[in-house]
Amino acid sequence: MTVRHFLSFMDCSSAELRQLIARGIELKALRNRGVLHEPLRNRVLGMIFEKASTRTRLSFEAGMIQLGGQAIFLSSRDTQLGRGEPVPDSARVMSSMLDGVMIRTYAHEMLTTFAxxxxxxxxxxxxxxxxxxxxxADMQTFFEHRGDIRGKTVAWIGDGNNMCNSYIEAAEQLDFTLRIACPEGYEPNPRFLERAGDRVQLTRDPREAVAQAHLVSTDVWTSMGQEEETRLRLAAFKPYQVTAELLDGAAPEVLFMHCLPAHRGEEISHTLLDDPRAVVWDEAENRLHAQKALLEFLIKPPLHA
Known part of the structure; x- marks a missing residue:
């Protein structure tokens, strides 16, 4: 049987993604009711971290425990990958001992090679x-609060980074319109834009992007590994701060999301996370539930289960 991976939204069909979102909502309800659900008992997830994390580590580690399995945290200092062992060699060895591997890294090629x-x-x-x-997690949060995102309008404000690229893929797979507002020189990867076609619109004006949008999302202006660019980025992105006033131009039922950590006073105004339209705490919690659905979907349960 072919092994399924989840390296991008394109690794699942639209129907499968909707099933994962629905299952995440179900698993959240089971946990809130105190129902024990352990389909991955005796299964082990290896977690390779080349980039620091709070939400990713907590959600995967807690998720595996709640599903009855275990997770092993591996930083670059903990494996021979950090000392130059070829990725294919590490993949062969690690995957012979584990039931799944989660990788948080810099170069996407490392993931595709390992897979x-x-x-x-x-x-x-x-x-x-x-x-x-x-x-x-973002899509689960929207579905919980507003129902299916099909046919809706989403605005991405700020850097055309990895989150923006994934929003482009989500627009393709879940059938919504995406408007991206970013300064010149900070556009998302052209290959994602070309594939999405007219489903994605690019603008320099945040107000144009947000107009009557049902979901507005942003991220930090300087991601990990870009610290030397901070001064330039702060100047370039200053007009792209998301504020309560900017959200006033969106649809009355708009939701605001941020993947966190947030830099108040930079990409968002100081009080935006307290705005009733912000659902960032639900969004953060949903990393746990959405990933439990993903783990349950990808990792085979024990034969006796």
Missing amino acids: AHSQVPVINGLSDDLHPCQLL
């Missing part, structure tokens, strides 16, 4: 190109 040599599912916990697990 090509892995016997078990590989999950993209974040790369410089994409952040599909965050998009699962």
Whole structure:
């Protein structure tokens, strides 16, 4: 049987993504009712972190425990990957001992190379190109609050980064319109834009992007690995701060999301996370539930289960 990976939103069909979102909502309800659900008992997830994390580590580790399995945290200092062992060699060895591998890294090529040599599912916990697990949580949050996102309008304000690229893929797969407002020189990867076609619109004006939008999302202006560009980025992105006043131009039922951590006073105004239209805390919690649905979907349960 072919091993399924989740390196991008394109690794699942539209129907499968909707099933994952619905299952995440179900698993959240089970946990809130105190129902024990352990389909992955005796299953082990390896977690390779080349980039620091709060939400990714907590959600995957807690998620595996809640599903009855275990998770092993591996930083660059903990494996021979950090000492130059070829990725294919590490993939062959690790996947012979584990039931799944989650990788949070810089180069997306590291993920695709590892997956090509892995016997078990590989999950993209974040790369410089994409952040599909965050998009699962974002979409679950929208579905919980507003129903299906099909036919809706989403605005992305700020850097055309990995989150923006994943929003482009989500627009393709879940059938919504995406407007991206970013300064010149900070556009998303052209290959994602070309594939999405007229489903995605690019503008320099945040107000134009937000007009009557049902969801507005943003991210930090300086991502990990870009610290030397901070001064230039702060100047370029200053007109792109998301404020309560900017949200006033959106649809009355608009939701605001941010994948966190947030820099108050930079990409968002100081009080925006307290705005009733902001659902960032639900969004953060949903990393746990959406990823539990993903783990349940990808990792085979024990034969006796």
